[in-house]
Amino acid sequence: MAGVSRSTVSRVVNDEPNVSEETRAQVWEVVHKMGYHPNAAARSLAGRRSHILGIVIPRTVNSIFVDPFFPLLLQGASEETSRHGYLMMMSMLDRLAEQDFYHRAVRSQTMDGLIISSTVLDEPLIPLLLEEQVPFVSVGRLPAHADVSYIDVDNLHGARMAVNHLLEVGRQHIATITGPLNTVVGLDRLEGYETALRSAGKTIDNTFIVEGDFTEVGGCNAMRRLLDCKPDAVFVASDLMAFGALRALRQAGLQVPADVAIIGFDDAQIATLTEPQLTTVRQPTFEMGRAAVDLLRCLVEQDDSPPQRRILSTELVIRDSCGSG
Amino acid sequence: MAGVSRSTVSRVVNDEPNVSEETRAQVWEVVHKMGYHPNAAARSLAGRRSHILGIVIPRTVNSIFVDPFFPLLLQGASEETSRHGYLMMMSMLDRLAEQDFYHRAVRSQTMDGLIISSTVLDEPLIPLLLEEQVPFVSVGRLPAHADVSYIDVDNLHGARMAVNHLLEVGRQHIATITGPLNTVVGLDRLEGYETALRSAGKTIDNTFIVEGDFTEVGGCNAMRRLLDCKPDAVFVASDLMAFGALRALRQAGLQVPADVAIIGFDDAQIATLTEPQLTTVRQPTFEMGRAAVDLLRCLVEQDDSPPQRRILSTELVIRDSCGSG
């Protein structure tokens, strides 16, 4: 109201049409000169949009963060978020804090939408969000719920590529260290392993399948248990576990890839720091974060938008841990 | 206004005094039954408090997150934040996004306060925040600015302990791989190294000091450069760099700790995954996150609160990479 008019300023600041270039420029000038900046709370209140997106990182046990997956996802999400004028709210929740968070953050409409990156099959937050009609997208598909937007990578295909590669370099006894089998991603990669073996006319031997937990120590322990079966190759469902498996093999006096070929999943930075460097399946973690934000923005900005899904592809990265056949 | 009264509800929901137990209970009952939840935006607007704290993570180059420092800090901060009814907004900024973020998030009063975890000496955000009187605390001391609240660990003492340990196990030619020397933490740890050597009556040899960048690759390269000087011990300013240094030594055919003793800093998870396991200086990263939130809450909740500082202590963790003298 100071420089020129009043609700016109709103139009200018929000880049709305129906303002003459002249007034527009004039308003901008005054705005800059006065150092004016719109108050976010008032904006949210009047416009029923906070321009804040939330991302929920599961925090089971301690330090999920040793695995670089979530940091990278966060980074991708964060970048895309701020590119589009949104802000990102993060919450790392344990089960206890979940209810509390849900009420404080979601029902109070602090956020316009949510990214859920819990990969657990029965994430308790999902039914609540569905019921409350809160826009959200899941990182990782949710077989239990149709009509949920999600992004995912093609875990099945990736795992199949990995096992096929092992077969191509002439390995016969291929074991696997899986992710936690209460997660979709763990299950999918296992299924890819089994599919590849069956397609090659092999039978599945359950003693060749050991469940891991996506940690280094878990991978190491799983590998130790596999040692009895004397596999000549192991498909490990994450690079961090592969790192652990490598440790177990070294301690057992076995050579990689001479005695045992190892293939990982993720193409995390750690894959290049092992000796030998890890052959692995690359998943575009950073892009997953961006894609999740993209889908969420659709949901938030047009409220009749149907659930969407986006599957990113995986890619075989050949290094030194599988030999060359 | 529905069940019983009206602005009394505000008092009840906000746990204010001067409400009889009777009405209080009655209001709560109605609130729960109706599934009422206060709107955050309206609250922020009327109460000029958003109950959102921001944390700024520097995002130089790609993937700062390979180092588990920030994830852990984030975790600590996140936990303390939600314990006190706040929400946490995260932003990973590159230099370009900084100005933009500053305007959108800070000046619009989306957040009550900020945690800055940039360790760079001349962080450009600081003067802006100071001028605007935005409450903030820094993770890592800020020698250029008095009157700024910060939390830090005793890097000087930690580094001295590390070098003293090396001296105690009988090492004579102690080199160091430093952090980036445009960061306070890099400088402080270097100063600790120098102080310890001087106290032991040794002279500082500049060829024994190589600057690293807190990455694995940086540590590896720095170690290679040190090889010419034939040190029998290296104080490495972070565990991740120590991991790299170990790789360089292995490739050079040197034994740890027989030929060269290595001591790290952080006590990150990776310190237990190397061979030999890393002797290191533990810093309580998670607690730093919590402490930062604590200080920030003081600043935010009582506006006359003077700047405070909190120094957390470090601790020597002896494993296998230094031998036993």
Next chain:
DNA sequence: CCAAATTGTGAGAGCGCTCCCAACGCCACA
């Protein structure tokens, strides 16, 4: 050349809370 359509602008009513102040009992004291 006047009515109708098309722009640009301003006024006003909320958005859903918190805060301040006035009003209401009720007890205690004079």
Next chain:
DNA sequence: TGTGGCGTTGGGAGCGCTCTCACAATTTGG
């Protein structure tokens, strides 16, 4: 019985925006 104090409650005025609408200014078409 009168008056001051205290604990409790309700009313009202904003917080700083956006949105809808109506009105003025300008252009268009028959």
